[in-house]
Amino acid sequence: MTTDNSRPDPAKTNDLLVEAYPPKLAKKRAGQMVVNRKTPDGVVPEIKANIRTTPGIISQRGCCYAGCKGVVLGPTRDIVNITHGPIGCGFYSWLTRRNQTRPESPEDANFMTYCFSTDMQDENIVFGGEKKLRAAIQEAYDLFHPKAIAVFATCPVGLIGDDIHNVTREMKEKLGINVFAFSCEGYKGVSQSAGHHIANNQLFKHVIGRDDTVGPGKFRVNLLGEYNIGGDAFLLEDLFERCGITLVATFSGNSTIGKFENAHTADLNCVMCHRSINYVADMIEKKFGIPWFKVNFIGAEASAKSLRKIAAYFQDEELAARVEKTIAEELAAVKKVQDEIRPRCEGKTAMLFVGGSRAHHYQELFTEIGMKTIAAGYEFAHRDDYEGRRVLPTIKVDADSRNIEELVVEPDPVKYQPRLTWEELSARGLPHNDYEGMMPEMDEGALVIDDISEHEMERLLELHKPAVFCAGIKEKYGIQKHGIPCKQLHSYDYGGPYAGFQGAVNFYREIDRMVHARVWALMTPPWQTVSKPLLNAEWVRA
C-alpha cells in the first residue's frame, strides 16, 4: 500500500515539473499548478486556466473544430454533419466512441456512421469553396432528405473567407429544412472549449425553441453535457424512467434535433459537464425561464445525490418516494461489489487528467473503492470548473476568448415562463446556476494541474508512481511504458458504461482488473532484480 510518506512533497513536485522549462515558461506553468488548500468557507487557491498552450509544448488539447463537431454535435444522430475543409478534419472526427445512439425504429435516421467532407482541393483554396459547399449540401439533401444539415468550418475556410453562414441561409430557404453553420475553425480559442461555446451558441440560435409541443410527463427535465460515452446515456435514460422523471432532451448523448427543438418545454436543466454546455443552460434560463443546477451521475453516491436534488426541485412526495426506492435498490447491489473490491484497492493512488468535468467526476468512483486521487487537472476547462462559479466575475478574458461570440439573450416575449425563482430554489435547499468546481471536493495537498503537458506528465509519473492514471489514447501507451495502467476516460477504453449505479459497478471492476493485471509484476527483467540468483558458472564470450 502506498503511503503519503513515500511520495515527494506536492509543493516540491510542481517545481520539479517545470525545472526543465525556460524561466518565462516555468513561471507561466507555475500559475497553472497549485497544491490544493481549502478555507473553512470553501475558498480554494486561484489557478490559471483556459490559457493558450505554449508552442512546442505537447499538450492533450484538441482544437475548436473538435469541440464543436466532435463533442457537442457528434452524438446527435439525425443531423447530417458536413465538414467544410480538406479531408483530415472530417476523417479524424468520424464515428468515435462518443457516437453511440439508439434510433427508435429501424426507419429512423442515423447519419453518425457517415462522414461527409467537402474534401477541399487546391483550386477551392485559391478560388473559394462556397460552390463546392453548396453542392455538398444539395447532395446530402438528395441522398437522405434529412431534417437538418449542419456545416462545420475548418482552418482554411475562415482564412479564405468562405461565407458559410450565407451559403447555409440560402440552402435553408431553397431546401426548406434547417441548415446552419458553425464557424469553428481550428485556430479559434485555446482548445476544444471554444468549439463548445460556438456549438452552444448556434444550437441556441438555430435549433432550441422551435417546437413548443409539450410532451407527456409530470417531471420534465433536460440533461445537459451528457455525451453517451460508452453508452452512459442509455443507463441514465433507464434510471430516470424508473424514477418517473421524464427526459425531454439530452445535450447531446443519444439525441435528435427534434429533442433539442423541444428542450425549452422542460421544467429543469440538469448540467453534467458544466464546461461544455453551461452556455446553453444559462441562455435557456434567460430566454425561457428554466433554472439549472449541477448534477453528477458518475459515482453511486453522486448519482443518488443528483436524483435527490431533482426530487427536491419538484417537491412531490410520490416522486421522492420513487427516487428513494430506486436508490435503495441500486445501492444494495453497488455496496456488494464495493465490499468485494475495496479491500484490494484501498489506499492505492489515482491521477486524472482529462476533459473539462471528467477529472472531477471520476474522483467519486475512486473514492468509493478506497482509492485516493493525488493529482488531477483538466485539459480544456476554465477557472470556474476548478474553483467554482463564484470566481466568474474575476476571470480575465484574454484575446483568445474575446473572439468567441457572447450572445445577448433576452426573455422571450411569448415563451418566457419562469419556473422557480432563486428564492424558491433556496427554500428547497437547492443551489441555482451553481457549480462549486473540482478543487473544493479534492483533498488538501492534492496537486491540481491545468493543461498538463506530456513532459510534465512523464515527470509526475516518475515522481509519484500512481496505481492508475486516467487520460486518453494519446497518453495511454506512454504511461503504460512505465508499467502503470492508463484508463482512458474519453473513450472508456471501449468499455463502460460508467454512469449511474450499474456504471459504477462496471468501473470498480474495471479498475480492479487493470490495477491488478498480472503483467505489472513482470515489468522488471530477472537480470535487474536485486535478489538475482547467484550463478555458479560465468558466461564466457567465445
Add this chain to the structure above:
Amino acid sequence: MITPPALPEPVMAPTASEEPSFEAARNACKLCSPLGAALVFRGVRGGMPFLHGSQGCATYIRRYLISHYREPVDIASSNFSEETAVFGGAVILEKGLENVRRLYKPELIGVATTCLSETIGEDVPGLLKTYIGKHSREKDFPALVHASTPSYRGTHMDGFHAAVMALVSALAQGGPRGNRIAVFPGMVSAADLRRLRGIFSDFGLSPILTPDYGDSLDGPVWEEYRPIADGGTPVEDLRALGQTAASIQFGRILAGQAGPGDLLLERFQVPRYKLGLPIGLRETDWLYDTLAALSGRAIPADRQRERGRLLDALVDGHKYLQGRRAILYGEEDLVVGLASFLMETGVRPVLCASGSRSGRLAEALRAVTPPDQEPPEACEGADFAELEKAAAEWKPDLLLGNSKGYRMARRLGIPLIRVGFPVHDRFGAARLRHLGYDGALELYDRLVNAVMERAQDTNPTGYSYL
C-alpha cells in the same frame, strides 16, 4: 467430410455507374498529408515531428497514429491562434522549435506545414533558414527539415513521400561511394521494416532504410523514461545517402513520380532501382534478384526454403482461394502489391481502389497482371460510399483494406482482412507482415483462414475439419 466452401457464381462486371460523381467525400478512403509526414519523421532516430499549424492537427494525427501502433507518438505544434493566423506564425515557429529542442533534445525536427500555414502562404523554408542562421552554432543543434503538406493537396501517402523527399533533399551529402544501400520502403508495417533489415543483411548488405520506424513505433517497455522513443534512421545515415552504392525504392506508383531514388541519382549519381512492393512470389523474386546482383551473392538457402514454403502453401491452399474475388482498397502502392500477390494465389482482385489520385493505378495494376488475365478494375479518388456500392454489386468473397471498411464488410457480410492504415479495431497492426516470402506467407494464412472461418460459421452443421 464436406466439400470446400462453395465457389462463387461467376458475376459480370457491374456496368459503369450512371450516378453523377459527388462533390462531397462520403466516408473518405484517405487521410491527410501531415499524418504521412509525421510518420516518416518518427522513423528518424531522435526525430520529432512538428506541425506548423493549429494544435488540433497534431492531436488528431497523434490519436490516429497511436490507435494504430499502440505506442506513444509525440508530435509538437506551433499552435496558431486567430491572431497569428492573420499576422503570420514566424514567432510561434521559433518559440516552438526552441521549446522542443530544450525539452526533447531531438536529433532532427521535421516541420510539416498544415492547411493553415500553407493557406496563409507562410515562407517556412525562409523562416527555418533564419532560425538556423541564428542558432546553428548552439550545442546539440538538430537537423531541421521542412515538408510542405497541405491537406488540400493529395493524401497521407503524398505527405509520406513529401517527407521522405524532404529528408533526402535536405540531408543527403555526396562523397566517396560507400557500399551501403539506400532503401525507400514506403509506408509498410513496423514488422516489415525490421524484416527488411534482415533480408538485406542476409546478402551481406547494409541498408539505410528511410524511414525506419520498425523500433520507434513498435518498441519494448521502458526501464527508464526517454523523451523520444528509441529507434529510427540515424541522421548521419541520412547524410550518407548520397554516398550509397545504390538506391532501391519500392512501389510501382511511386516509380511514376519524382522519387527519392531519382533525387539520389540526379544529385549524386547513385544507381537507382525501382521495384514493386515485394509482396508475393514475383515481386519478392525481383527484390532478391536485385540484391543478389548488388551483392554478388547467391540467394541464401534459408530464403530459398522460404520461397518453397510459400509455394507449398499456395499449393495446399489453392482449393480455398482459387477463383475467389476480392476488393482491395487503401494506399495505392500497397493495393498494387497486394493485387500482384492475390493474382498468384488464384484470387481475382476485381476492384482495386484508393482515395489517392495518382493517375497511374490502372497502369500499375496492368503491369502486375499476368498476360493471360484481365487486369483488375482500378478506381482512384474512391470513397467508402462508392466502394460499398461497388462491393454490393461485385459480391466479393474478401475485402482487403483498413479498418474503415469494417462497416461495409459488416453490412455485406464479407470478411475483411485488415491491411494498410489505419487498423484500429485489431491488435498488433504494427506487427502485420506482408513483405518477403515469409511476410506473404503470413498474409496468405490470414486469407485462407478468413475463407475457412466464414465457411465454418455459415455452415449449418459446424464441421471442425475444413
